[in-house]
Amino acid sequence: MELNNKSILITGGTGSLGRAITDHLIKTKKKLKKLIILSRDEQKQFLMSKIYSEEKYPFIRYFIGDVRDKDRLKRAFKNVDYVIHAAAMKHVPIAEYNPDECIKTNVNGAQNVISASLDSGVKKVIAISTDKACSPVNLYGATKLTSDKLFIAANNFKGRSSISFSVVRYGNVMGSKGSVIPFFMKMKKNGLIPITDPKMTRFNITLKESIEIIFYAIENSLGGELFVPKIPSYNIMELAEAIAPNIKKEIIGVRPGEKIHEEMISTSDSDFTYDIGKYYITLPNSKYIKPEIYSEKYNLKKVRKGFSYNSGENKDFLSVEELRDLIKSHV
Numbered sequence: 001m002e003l004n005n006k007s008i009l010i011t012g013g014t015g016s017l018g019r020a021i022t023d024h025l026i027k028t029k030k031k032l033k034k035l036i037i038l039s040r041d042e043q044k045q046f047l048m049s050k051i052y053s054e055e056k057y058p059f060i061r062y063f064i065g066d067v068r069d070k071d072r073l074k075r076a077f078k079n080v081d082y083v084i085h086a087a088a089m090k091h092v093p094i095a096e097y098n099p100d101e102c103i104k105t106n107v108n109g110a111q112n113v114i115s116a117s118l119d120s121g122v123k124k125v126i127a128i129s130t131d132k133a134c135s136p137v138n139l140y141g142a143t144k145l146t147s148d149k150l151f152i153a154a155n156n157f158k159g160r161s162s163i164s165f166s167v168v169r170y171g172n173v174m175g176s177k178g179s180v181i182p183f184f185m186k187m188k189k190n191g192l193i194p195i196t197d198p199k200m201t202r203f204n205i206t207l208k209e210s211i212e213i214i215f216y217a218i219e220n221s222l223g224g225e226l227f228v229p230k231i232p233s234y235n236i237m238e239l240a241e242a243i244a245p246n247i248k249k250e251i252i253g254v255r256p257g258e259k260i261h262e263e264m265i266s267t268s269d270s271d272f273t274y275d276i277g278k279y280y281i282t283l284p285n286s287k288y289i290k291p292e293i294y295s296e297k298y299n300l301k302k303v304r305k306g307f308s309y310n311s312g313e314n315k316d317f318l319s320v321e322e323l324r325d326l327i328k329s330h331v
C-alpha cells in the first residue's frame with residue numbers, strides 16, 4: 001500500500017495493537033512521514049521509545065494525550081493523514097465497576113476523535129471495534145457499539161470534506177494483555193485451570209491478521225463500512241487442553257457480562273451485510289450514502305437472510321493441535 005510520505009497517528013499506540021502496528025510498519029520499511037503514538041502514560045511511552053527510538057526511526061513521535069481531551073487531539077492530529085483509533089478501556093469487569101470512566105474514554109473519546117479529525121484535515125479514520133460490541137451484554141461492549149455508531153454516522157455530517165470513517169471489528173487477539181491465553185499459561189504453573197463454562201467458545205485472531213484487516217481498511221475503505229474478518233473459533237476446554245494437557249479444571253461459572261458464545265454480526269445486521277471474500281462488511285443503512293459507491297468498489301455478495309456470525313456456530317474451529325501450534329508461534 002502507498003503509505004509513502006504519509007502520516008499515521010495511533011491513539012492507544014503503546015498498547016498491544018499499537019506496538020504491533022509500529023513493529024509491522026518498521027519491518028516492512030514503510031517510508032512514512034510520521035508515525036505518532038498517542039497515549040496517556042509516560043512510562044509506557046518511555047519503555048516503547050527504548051525499543052522504537054526516535055533516533056533510530058526519525059519518523060516516530062511520542063505524544064502524550066488523552067482521548068478525553070479534544071483540544072489535545074486537535075493539536076496531535078494536525079497534518080495527519082490516517083488515524084487508527086485503538087485507545088480504549090477494554091477490561092469487562094473494570095468497565096462494569098467504573099461505568100462512567102469507561103463511557104468517558106470509549107464514547108466521549110470516540111466523539112473527540114471524530115471532532116478533532118473533522119477539524120484537522122485527517123483523510124481517513126479507522127476505529128477498532130470488538131465482537132463484544134455486537135448485541136452487547138456488558139458496558140464495555142455497549143460503549144464500543146456506541147463508538148461504532150458514532151464513527152459510522154460521522155460520514156453523514158462531514159460536509160464537503162473528503163474524510164472517511166470506517167470500523168474494523170474482530171474477536172479475541174491471541175495473547176494480548178490480560179487475555180485468556182496468558183492467563184491459562186500462568187494458571188498452568190498452579191496445576192489448576194478455572195473454566196467458566198465448558199461450552200464457551202471464542203473467536204481467535206492473531207495480531208498479524210488484525211493488522212492485515214486494518215491496513216486493508218486504510219487502503220480500501222470508502223467510509224461507513226464495518227469490516228469483519230473471517231476467523232476461526234476455539235472451545236475453551238480445547239484451549240485449556242492445548243496449553244496444559246490433562247490438567248485439573250475447575251468449573252467456576254460464567255462471570256457477569258460474559259457470553260457463552262461471542263458474535264460479530266447479528267441477525268439484525270445481516271440485512272446490510274455482504275461477503276467480500278476474505279472479509280464481511282456491514283454497510284450503513286443511511287439515506288445520505290449512495291449504495292452504488294460500495295458495489296463499484298467491492299465484489300458484494302449478500303449474506304443469506306437471517307445470517308449471523310457467531311463463535312459457537314462458526315464452521316471454522318481450531319483443533320487442540322492447531323491451537324498448540326498457533327500458541328507456539330504467536331504468544
Ligand SMILES: NC(=O)c1ccc[n+]([C@@H]2O[C@H](COP(=O)([O-])OP(=O)(O)OC[C@H]3O[C@@H](n4cnc5c(N)ncnc54)[C@H](OP(=O)(O)O)[C@@H]3O)[C@@H](O)[C@H]2O)c1
Binds near residue numbers: 068090
Ligand atoms: N485485545 C483484544 O483481544 C481486542 C479484541 C478486539 C478488539 N480490541 C480493541 O482493540 C483496541 C486496542 O486494544 P489493545 O489490545 O491494543 O489494548 P491495550 O493493550 O489495553 O492498549 C490500550 C491503549 O490505549 C491507551 N489508552 C487507554 N485509555 C486512553 C485514553 N483515555 N487516552 C489515550 N490513550 C488511552 C493505553 O495507554 P495509556 O494507558 O498509557 O493511555 C494503551 O496504549 C481497543 O480499542 C480494543 O477495544 C482488542
